[in-house]
Amino acid sequence: MSKKSLLMARKLSDGRTQGSGHVPKGSIAVYVGPELRRFVIPTSYLTMPEFRDLMDMVAEEFGFQNTGELQIPCDEQYFENILLRCATQLNV
Numbered sequence: 001m002s003k004k005s006l007l008m009a010r011k012l013s014d015g016r017t018q019g020s021g022h023v024p025k026g027s028i029a030v031y032v033g034p035e036l037r038r039f040v041i042p043t044s045y046l047t048m049p050e051f052r053d054l055m056d057m058v059a060e061e062f063g064f065q066n067t068g069e070l071q072i073p074c075d076e077q078y079f080e081n082i083l084l085r086c087a088t089q090l091n092v
Contacts, residue, residue, distance in 0.1 A: 027041060048086050050082045054082060058073065
C-alpha cells in the first residue's frame, strides 16, 4: 500500500472527517495524539511487533485499567508510519 493510499484511508477512517462512528467487523477504532484523531484499523495490526511496542507505551501511560476508547499517546505522523509498516508486512 502506498503512503498516499494509507493517508487517504486514514482520512476516510477519521470520525471527524467521515462523520460516522461505524467500525467494520475485524477492525478497531483508536484515538491518536493530543487531538485524539480517530483511526479505524484492522485488528490484525494489533499482533504486529510495532503495535505491541506501542501498546506497551499505552500501558505505561494509562495502565491496564483504562475503560472506554483506546487512546494512543503518540504523534500522528509516528502512528501513520507504524500503519504503513504494518500494511507493508501484511501486503494489504
